[in-house]
Amino acid sequence: MNQVEINSRIAAAKIAVMAETELMHREFGHAKPVIKHDGTKVTPVDIAISQHIQDAITKQFPEDQFFSEELAPTALPVPVTARFCWVLDPIDGTNNYANGIIYCAISLALLEDGVPVYGLVYDMARRILIHGGTGRGVWNGDERAKARAELPDRHSLIGFHSPVEKIYADEGKKLIENFKIRGLGSSTLHLTYAAIGLLDGVVDHNNKVWDIAAACAICTEAGVEVHYLENAPFPMKEFTLNAKRVQYAAGSTAVVAKLRQVLGR
Structure with missing residues (x-):
């Protein structure tokens, strides 16, 4: 049952993330940032992507907790109490995004008992979804991927x-x-x-x-x-x-x- 529950969440997450890519590309370099209380930047696109993905996930899995940098209702700590929770960064690299620099990503993680078990990263620069998790392989789009095995040297x-x-x-x-x-x-x-x-x-x-x-x-x-x-x-x-x-x-x-x-x- 555990694998079925995780698989259904992965499938929903892929759809939710990819549904936001058209908006992300359309507003790239045009979205106007504002400075938040912590000195970092946020754009209306960050907030829109957060809300869209949260709505899509929580509609299907209302028992899950959903956390986003941009939608946190309070700065106070919120205990993780659900078996499954989600952690979203709607645009990692907001400075790049607002300035028209292509290295940006949507980052959505599924956690079980507080530990990341699957990750989905939309790589805007390469227009590809990178995803993977425990026992399910690592995927660079439709192709299997793996880490480098070379020993470190000055060219690393x-x-x-x-x-x-x-x-x-x-x-x-x-x-x-x-x-x-x-x-x-x-x-x-x-x-x-x-x-x-x-x-x-x-x-x-x-x-x-x-x-x-x-x-x-x-x-x-x-x-x-x-x-x-x-x-x-x-x-x-x-x-x-x-x-x-x-x-x-x-x-x-x-x-x-x-x-x-x-x-x-």
Whole structure:
């Protein structure tokens, strides 16, 4: 029964996410952002996609909890009480989206008992749905995908965002000195690209659970290790906009070991 319940949710999630792609592409580079209380940006498209996907999911699965960065009714923590819950980032990479930079994604995760079991990421740049989860494989569109198996070296491609806090600037310098860096402006895509073999690994200091929940489910199935440097977010016990930022190094076991060596932690 468990597999049937998860399969029905995956099918509904695919339809709900893909239904929003026309709106996402139509308003790309045109949607006007505003600054939220936390200093991040949001556009009317973020809010519309959130509402549409929430409506579609909760109509079919009213017993599930649904969490979105853009629709949280309060900044207070909401306990996770349902067996199944959903975590949505309607547009990861809103800065890119508003400025007409193509690296953006819709990120929708299905969690069971607070642990991501399936992730769906619509990659706007490549116009493709990346999805996968425990025992169900990893899919790059209609094709099976897998993570890179190469040992780390100075040519390894590492996704990295400039850290928000200056105390991590030295770690950024170390990464730049040891690897080839790619900064796409989307934490979701960085981690998902590691899962499907486009990047060797990722280091990030500046995430919330909605940025990575879907990608983490895909990474688990792909054999990509996500080593939390601070504030492991799963199993998720509560959803709050004020959660501490998640820091991690991700990649194959060998890549994570090398990243941790370079970072010194």
